Amino acid sequence: MSDYLIEARGLSKHFPIRDGLFGRSTGQVRAVDGVDLAIRPGTIFGLVGESGSGKTTVGRTLLGLQPKSAGEIRFRGRDLATLSKPELRALRPRLQLVFQDPYGSLNPRIPVGEAIGEALLEHGLSSRDELRERVLEVMAVCGLAPYHYGRYPHEFSGGQRQRVGIARALALQPDFIVADEPVSALDVSIQAQIINLFAELRERHGTTILFISHDLAVVEHLCDDIAVMYLGKIVETGPRDALFGQPRHPYTRALFSAVPVADPDARRERIVLQGEPPSPAAPPSGCRFHTRCPQASDRCRDEEPTMRPLDGTHRVACHFA
Amino acid sequence: MTTLILRLFGQRRRAEQLAGRLAHAHSPLAEALRRLARNRLAMAAALFLALLVLLCLIGPYFSPWRNDATDALMINRPPSASHWLGTDFLGRDVLTRLLMAGRISLTVGFASVVLSVAVGYTLGALAGYLGGVVDLAVMLLADLLMTLPSLPLLIIMGAVLSELKVPPDYRIYLVMVILSLIGWPTLARLIRGQVLSLRERDFMLATEVLGLSTRRRLFRHLLPNTVPLLIVVATMGVANAILNEAYLSYLGLGVVPPTPSWGNMMDTANSLIDFQRRPWLWMPPGLAIFATVIAINLLGDGLRDALDPKMKP
Numbered sequence: 001m002s003d004y005l006i007e008a009r010g011l012s013k014h015f016p017i018r019d020g021l022f023g024r025s026t027g028q029v030r031a032v033d034g035v036d037l038a039i040r041p042g043t044i045f046g047l048v049g050e051s052g053s054g055k056t057t058v059g060r061t062l063l064g065l066q067p068k069s070a071g072e073i074r075f076r077g078r079d080l081a082t083l084s085k086p087e088l089r090a091l092r093p094r095l096q097l098v099f100q101d102p103y104g105s106l107n108p109r110i111p112v113g114e115a116i117g118e119a120l121l122e123h124g125l126s127s128r129d130e131l132r133e134r135v136l137e138v139m140a141v142c143g144l145a146p147y148h149y150g151r152y153p154h155e156f157s158g159g160q161r162q163r164v165g166i167a168r169a170l171a172l173q174p175d176f177i178v179a180d181e182p183v184s185a186l187d188v189s190i191q192a193q194i195i196n197l198f199a200e201l202r203e204r205h206g207t208t209i210l211f212i213s214h215d216l217a218v219v220e221h222l223c224d225d226i227a228v229m230y231l232g233k234i235v236e237t238g239p240r241d242a243l244f245g246q247p248r249h250p251y252t253r254a255l256f257s258a259v260p261v262a263d264p265d266a267r268r269e270r271i272v273l274q275g276e277p278p279s280p281a282a283p284p285s286g287c288r289f290h291t292r293c294p295q296a297s298d299r300c301r302d303e304e305p306t307m308r309p310l311d312g313t314h315r316v317a318c319h320f321a
Numbered sequence: 322m323t324t325l326i327l328r329l330f331g332q333r334r335r336a337e338q339l340a341g342r343l344a345h346a347h348s349p350l351a352e353a354l355r356r357l358a359r360n361r362l363a364m365a366a367a368l369f370l371a372l373l374v375l376l377c378l379i380g381p382y383f384s385p386w387r388n389d390a391t392d393a394l395m396i397n398r399p400p401s402a403s404h405w406l407g408t409d410f411l412g413r414d415v416l417t418r419l420l421m422a423g424r425i426s427l428t429v430g431f432a433s434v435v436l437s438v439a440v441g442y443t444l445g446a447l448a449g450y451l452g453g454v455v456d457l458a459v460m461l462l463a464d465l466l467m468t469l470p471s472l473p474l475l476i477i478m479g480a481v482l483s484e485l486k487v488p489p490d491y492r493i494y495l496v497m498v499i500l501s502l503i504g505w506p507t508l509a510r511l512i513r514g515q516v517l518s519l520r521e522r523d524f525m526l527a528t529e530v531l532g533l534s535t536r537r538r539l540f541r542h543l544l545p546n547t548v549p550l551l552i553v554v555a556t557m558g559v560a561n562a563i564l565n566e567a568y569l570s571y572l573g574l575g576v577v578p579p580t581p582s583w584g585n586m587m588d589t590a591n592s593l594i595d596f597q598r599r600p601w602l603w604m605p606p607g608l609a610i611f612a613t614v615i616a617i618n619l620l621g622d623g624l625r626d627a628l629d630p631k632m633k634p
Contacts (some may be wrong), residue, residue, distance in 0.1 A: 092531065110542070118531070
């Protein structure tokens with residue numbers, strides 16, 4: 001057994017670009033390109049990055065919802081690729097996903113009580129008699145009332161639906177949850193409640209969570225470890241305090257300098273990046289960030305930086321950091 | 322039915338309550354029924370259709386005439402107190418025949434849609450869900466059938482039936498099969514498209530995350546979401562099938578005498594004398610076809626608006 005609940009090595013996911021009459025592959029979108037991740041049990045791991053950096057793809061590939069192009073995923077030390085289909089299905093309840101969109105992720109024709117409970121029956125984790133009891137329990141944990149049981153998704157607000165989505169994942173008592181931007185579709189006041197719900201899960205049940213977000217304030221508040229993604233690669237990773245205290249990668253610095261501070265007198269350097277992120281279908285040579293990096297040199301254009309350990313688990317992929 | 326009657330007497334509240342109790346109180350289906358109950362035009366159309374069906378079913382029993390009883394002394398008589406819609410060239414009562422024809426035309430329309438739904442829905446759903454070669458084969462066949470202009474095709478098939486000397490009793494079943502052959506490709510295409518788009522929705526990915534069985538994913542999650550579309554398309558399909566049956570029978574290639582149908586009753590309009598002097602022979606079936614098709618389409622529009630407000634053009 002390793003120290004990590006879930007580990008990914010060199011994880012890649014490339015999507016072919018199909019074109020023409022016969023759908024020939026004319027290129028690849030390298031959504032995720034060689035990502036290493038290791039998440040300790042009972043912690044919340046934050047994955048941050050701008051839109052299109054491959055965060056969602058990392059989450060879904062980790063759960064085996066999409067076949068990976070390369071690399072290795074180990075859950076409790078077991079390589080997921082070696083599992084047969086029935087074994088993988090039996091493992092499903094252990095690995096859960098909370099969706100970003102609380103509207104699209106619930107079937108409009110299924111009452112929420114059934115939506116939360118159906119997988120319990122399906123995997124034989126509950127008998128028919130105690131099902132209702134179990135579902136109501138988990139609904140209570142997520143802040144839903146018993147009278148919500150027979151209601152349909154369209155009768156709920158966005159925040160309540162997100163609670164249903166979380167309850168659906170929690171009912172299976174998973175070891176690992178990928179929360180894919182679970183609060184970005186919600187009002188700020190509701191966001192706080194949902195975030196606290198995740199924090200509570202970690203304290204009470206020791207659930208391990210991969211928390212995908214582009215909201216740095218949320219990640220700083222919630223996560224134990226953080227990884228920053230840019231264009232399909234992790235550029236910097238480490239414990240929260242190390243990362244927020246001393247960001248080393250120029251991209252991380254630029255990102256963190258954009259976090260608003262609740263002090264009107266604070267004057268900070270605001271790093272504004274120039275240009276748009278390049279297309280993951282044609283990533284730049286060398287360091288992928290060199291086209292926008294304020295410190296880029298010739299070396300960055302030619303040579304791709306590898307992940308270097310700094311102190312402890314803090315690691316960075318930059319020639320100059 | 323009760324809903325309809327309550328609605329008619331202005332008891333909207335009670336009608337809606339009843340509609341709510343029919344399905345689960347707040348299910349999308351119950352809410353759709355409530356929306357439908359508020360649509361006056363659609364409810365009027367539904368009521369008209371219900372009355373028409375009722376009339377065709379029990380009307381002939383109250384008629385003093387048998388639909389195939391000829392009377393050599395009462396040929397081509399205009400409407401009178403004893404024959405409300407007059408008599409035809411064999412002295413048969415037009416009203417009684419109209420109602421009997423209604424049974425046939427409605428049955429043919431309805432049954433052919435049930436058939437084409439059975440074929441079209443199954444093939445469409447399979448094509449959408451399985452994709453690949455199945456999808457390609459089904460869609461190729463559907464496209465092929467859709468490219469053939471339906472009227473000439475119907476005429477050719479009707480002519481073949483006539484040539485084979487199929488007895489009139491059997492013919493109506495064959496007409497149903499022919500009509501469903503024309504009807505299924507449209508339905509299959511629509512259902513396939515719906516399944517394709519549903520498959521990509523987050524809640525279908527959720528069923529995979531939860532590790533649900535294929536059976537449950539298909540029959541509890543995917544297919545129930547295609548039912549609104551199915552209801553709407555099938556309803557409109559009945560109108561189409563009734564029209565197609567009328568074309569065929571009018572041309573003498575569908576339901577053939579002595580079995581009455583609205584289409585073959587219109588046949589009398591082919592004769593100049595009947596057309597000019599004896600409108601009671603062809604106007605009633607013409608109006609029946611017209612009113613039925615309009616009513617079904619209005620009901621279909623109402624259903625579409627009620628089931629999925631987003632589908633509204």
